[in-house]
Amino acid sequence: MNAVTLLKAISLVISIDVLFLCVDVPSALANNPSVLFNEKCAGCHTIGGGNLVGPDLAPTAKWSSVDLAKAVKGMEKSVGPLSTEDVDSLVEYLRKPQTANSKDSGQTADVVAPLVENAAEKSVPAAEPGSATRGSRLFSGAEALSNGGVSCIACHRADDAGGTMAPELTLISNKLSESAMVSAFEHTPYKVMKTAYQDHPVTHQEAVDLAAYFSSLKNPHDKLTEAPVSMIGFGIATCVFGMIAFGYRGRNKSARAKLQRRN
Numbered sequence: 001m002n003a004v005t006l007l008k009a010i011s012l013v014i015s016i017d018v019l020f021l022c023v024d025v026p027s028a029l030a031n032n033p034s035v036l037f038n039e040k041c042a043g044c045h046t047i048g049g050g051n052l053v054g055p056d057l058a059p060t061a062k063w064s065s066v067d068l069a070k071a072v073k074g075m076e077k078s079v080g081p082l083s084t085e086d087v088d089s090l091v092e093y094l095r096k097p098q099t100a101n102s103k104d105s106g107q108t109a110d111v112v113a114p115l116v117e118n119a120a121e122k123s124v125p126a127a128e129p130g131s132a133t134r135g136s137r138l139f140s141g142a143e144a145l146s147n148g149g150v151s152c153i154a155c156h157r158a159d160d161a162g163g164t165m166a167p168e169l170t171l172i173s174n175k176l177s178e179s180a181m182v183s184a185f186e187h188t189p190y191k192v193m194k195t196a197y198q199d200h201p202v203t204h205q206e207a208v209d210l211a212a213y214f215s216s217l218k219n220p221h222d223k224l225t226e227a228p229v230s231m232i233g234f235g236i237a238t239c240v241f242g243m244i245a246f247g248y249r250g251r252n253k254s255a256r257a258k259l260q261r262r263n
Contacts, residue, residue, distance in 0.1 A: 135213025
């Protein structure tokens with residue numbers, strides 16, 4: 001067997017392995033609807049827990065299976081490919097989440113238990129109130145993200161600065177509440193960002209600060225309350241010099257008046 005034939009054989013084996021992996025993973029997730037929902041949907045949606053980046057999905061329990069399947073399939077642009085089994089599994093889960101959970105509870109105990117334990121271990125610490133100033137620095141890259149993630153400004157634009165590869169974020173707070181923004185920044189549901197931040201997650205405090213920054217952009221007053229010290233000093237100096245100049249102007253007029261009276 002020559003080298004070319006050997007390489008072709010190796011490539012074929014690798015391709016078959018990858019194919020089996022691609023087939024096995026979706027089917028495994030499809031058999032575990034709660035895990036599938038957590039993987040594909042929970043970054044943007046809850047079921048009965050209120051709106052996040054996307055709407056609460058509790059009302060979809062009343063939709064027809066056809067309409068719900070169409071809506072789920074339409075989310076591929078955000079979450080990646082969904083097999084027919086995935087769509088059917090999610091439809092069943094959304095229509096009757098408790099029933100779906102009970103069906104796969106025995107099957108998925110080994111999968112779900114670690115997820116619950118990890119969630120408990122990684123409970124979100126109480127965050128400090130959001131700082132728009134720090135959020136601005138995190139966005140611009142003046143302060144690096146703790147886990148080494150790329151700064152938002154590399155792709156996004158806000159307040160007349162930044163890149164154009166991703167959506168403009170200046171008015172994002174008009175569409176999303178602060179809690180929704182925090183969820184989106186900390187557990188991004190978007191494919192490109194998910195890949196970029198998978199090993200470099202944004203911390204909860206950083207998400208809170210970024211949300212505070214974007215919220216401040218719709219209210220100029222909030223931005224003014226955090227004006228840099230140098231700008232405040234410049235303003236005070238300008239006022240002082242103005243008052244001095246006005247005083248000298250009055251003294252000059254007074255001196256001319258005295259000379260005129262003497263003449």
